[in-house]
Amino acid sequence: MPASYVYLGPEGTFTEVALRTLPESATRELVPMVSVPAALDAVRTGEAEAAFVPIENSVEGGITTTLDELVAGAPLMIYREVLLSITFALLVRPGTKLSEIKTVTAHPAAQPQVRNWMKANLPPDVVWESAASNADGARLVQEGRYDAAFAGEFAASRYGLEALETEIHDAENAQTRFVLVGRPARPAAPTGADKTSVVIWQRDDHPGGLRDLLGEFAVRGVNLMLLQSRPTGEGIGNYCFAIDAEGHISDRRVAEALMGLKRVCLQVRFLGSYPRADAAVAEMRPTLPGTSDAEFVAAADWVARCQDGRF
């Protein structure tokens, strides 16, 4: 298997910065790809060992391109996640003044995070145009296509630009979540602060249907961390749901919840169990009584005794 990680490029994206926080990235060749589908396809074909892509944003929610790619096609599995605080810098060609900026660019996902700052600080007639990525926006500024780009401060040196402003973020604690995606394999052992991702398709749409499906988690004390509806492509109102749940598939409560979904859903796609990037937060959250592995084992023993008349 080729020891390369592909990622959403070009060089200088937040994605690359997040990827470099993973220790294992130091021993791999890191290859930028033009899009999320291209990166994931490289994994499916075996061209790359894994792909590193954004999947969730604390301001905008799930990143639909990535979710849709994971929902369809050959199964893939999430191995790791990385959380990166997102603050933007306003990058310009050296010498450009704030008052001279007529056009700005960035990835569309950046817009809601810089909108208020733009209103307060840039000329009212400034024109926004979308770029394929924040890094690509920086490249276009270098080429003279736009006057300024919102991007990571780290992109400035790469594109010969200057950061006029830094720490730009409308929302406090804006974060983007990235995942390292590979082909199906045995999930890494639980760390005690893990997360499990699945996609579920309802058998039929009826009142309370989703509530019932979420009950599969709730009744076993499994907290949900993400619920993102995605159209199935079979007409208005037809959705599947991408769900992140606390815990590891080797935790009894998580395994039983997944078994429950498997029984009652039309389809369930397992997307992996992997260490939480916010492990410290996970440890602070109280768990539901009676949902430890030991309690699951004791309860199974008790029912076996009842079934045998020894209670």
Next chain:
Amino acid sequence: MPASYVYLGPEGTFTEVALRTLPESATRELVPMVSVPAALDAVRTGEAEAAFVPIENSVEGGITTTLDELVAGAPLMIYREVLLSITFALLVRPGTKLSEIKTVTAHPAAQPQVRNWMKANLPPDVVWESAASNADGARLVQEGRYDAAFAGEFAASRYGLEALETEIHDAENAQTRFVLVGRPARPAAPTGADKTSVVIWQRDDHPGGLRDLLGEFAVRGVNLMLLQSRPTGEGIGNYCFAIDAEGHISDRRVAEALMGLKRVCLQVRFLGSYPRADAAVAEMRPTLPGTSDAEFVAAADWVARCQDGRF
């Protein structure tokens, strides 16, 4: 073990009639007892093989004396249930006319089932007094203590009385449910139309607590047939819950629901799995998709494969 069944006496109660519908009663000595606690104690001490007592009434609900006896003390188990349609006869000493009735008696549970009939047919100044049982009321009429008793028509000949009226029942289809209770043993094999009884104690009282506990059944497609709260004796607002659920403890969905309760409740008491008396009704009720034994097994296999990286 003595081959005797005790039952709530005296002779001539609805309980005795219901008991005699069980084929196994023909081969046992049937012994009337003065009360439900006395009958159940005879089982606990080993004096009797089993006790036959009323537990639920379609007009009044759970029969609290019986429930409280099953909830506390040494564990007992329900082996069988019998449903009996309850219609009353008005029993009098031969020759008594309707207009001559000044006093009537019956078990208190009978009152709501004959109240309307009494208003319409008996003198307005008639006095009601409670008897220990309907059969005992008939005996008291025989002795001249009361003018009339509401009881089963079958009690007339036993106490030398005459049925002035029969088929008295305010509520259509009034039924009482009786159970045959013995010491813990391996439950009888499932028949395909079974019922499982448990008592649960919440770990703590919090908003949504009971809803969450009922979710243990709902999420696994197990219908509930009885939910009866009973005070725990630890102060106002402290209750346990007697629950009858459709299905047998050897059904995967029922076993998993019980395991769930065992994990999250302060205490769970298993009261038995036994054939439903209304088997025909049970077969008409649709089951929740994905909750068959085969689907539980397939789901467990699938999670095992996911845990092993083979999906």
